[in-house]
Amino acid sequence: MWKVRTSVEKVMIMAQALEVKQMSTGPSKNFVTIKGTKEGLTIFLDDQCSYETLTKELREKITRDKQVFGNGPEVDVQVDIGYRYINNNQEAEITSLLEEAETIRVKEIRTEVITIEEAKKQAEHTALTSFARIVRSGQVLEVKGDLLLLGDVNPGGTVQATGDIYIMGMLKGTARAGIEGNVKAVVCSAVMDPHQLSIGNTYYYAPERHEKKEKGPLFPEPVYAYIEKQNREITFEKTRLLNQFKRQTEAEERVSSGE
């Protein structure tokens, strides 16, 4: 912990030194700005000037300031390119330019721009699509993202989603959540009586008919199905506890993305 703090402080000092230098050369060429932030060193690249101007200045700056970075420990930097769209080649060029200063290691290039394709994909995967219908025997209802079904899934019918599945009716057929490998997806149903249920690649098969003692659904009250972490088995829990599960998964995601 102590070590980290010192390196950040060091970076801050370096950044300050650089800014002083910039001031002396004049503000006209100020397309590359280096700042020390809470997360470490961030290099801001102007998003209005031409790409050539930017790389030119970047090259100059790095060769000029090599000695500033020259000695000392390796520093992770983030590069913020604002609203500029760069392709993969350009991204590689910027990275290699920066890493010419041997102590710089580009950790991440941040951008405010994504392609329409990426945007659509993201929207699909976070969207909740709802249907008011009955999924009958032989029918397959598939969506990207989460699925909300206002109706039943009859025996022989299938619903599948890359995300969660919520059914405001009876699930009597097959439900597949997280079909692209999301093991944190859930299947939630007002009346849970599935033939088969899967989350990611984990499967649950309903008890054989002759094993069922009582007539009626598997669960008389709304439940959700999820993968229990210890045994990696599909487990059912009352729907009113879903918020706890969701909160827990979100916290885990935050931890894993923060590392």
Place this chain on the structure above:
Amino acid sequence: MGEAIVITSGKGGVGKTTTSANIGTALALQGKSVCLMDTDIGLRNLDVVMGLENRIIYDLVDAAEGRCKVRQALIKDKRFDCLHLIPAAQTKDKSAITPEQMKAIVNELKPDYDYIIIDCPAGIEQGYKNAVAGADQAIVVTTPDTAAVRDADRIVGLLEQQADLASPKLVVNRVRSHLSSQGDTLDVDDVVSTLAIDLLGMVVDDEEVLKAAHKGEPIAMNPNSRASIGYRNIARRILGESVPLMALDEKKSFFAKVKSMLGLKA
């Protein structure tokens, strides 16, 4: 202008042909003019159930291919003047006719009848597509068992995709009250809640139906059988009457009747 009603089920052996014959007969009993149409080409038997197998000269395929006029293929029923039958061909198979030909025949017949009852073959292939092609309404027949309900559900799904078809109605056939009340089979409520379509009627399992089929006389002709009453009620509901569902439990004792009248649990 008549209405064409297709009787279908998906699964075989649930009583499509029996239901077609009896709904047709019951409608004729109500004074309506009815044409029965057997589309089970290669496996015809609606003519046998109706007892008209000896009179067949031309069939549906002959009419479709223009070897005879549609009117020549019609067989008059021996009991009613207003009840006619177009038999299926026995020597060809389902691909002998196309949905377009079927539609043309149904449309040609519609002006002359109040109802055209189309008996659909089992399955969801060519034969089913032919039978559904000309229909305005559909009746799905099922028995209260899991497999039949599964297939009926599949059929309902397919019928719902047919844009020019009204939403299908349900007939639950061969209901056995003592089994479903003990929870050993599905009961009518289970079937209706699974399929989520309107219940047009139910017909109890009745030995008389077998005897009647053997004689070539539809059970609907016999006013004393419970199955017959079931079919007659279905016909009345098709005509727009509101008829209450038949009580399933057989002859209660006098004491039980009094108890239920007093609101006590019988």
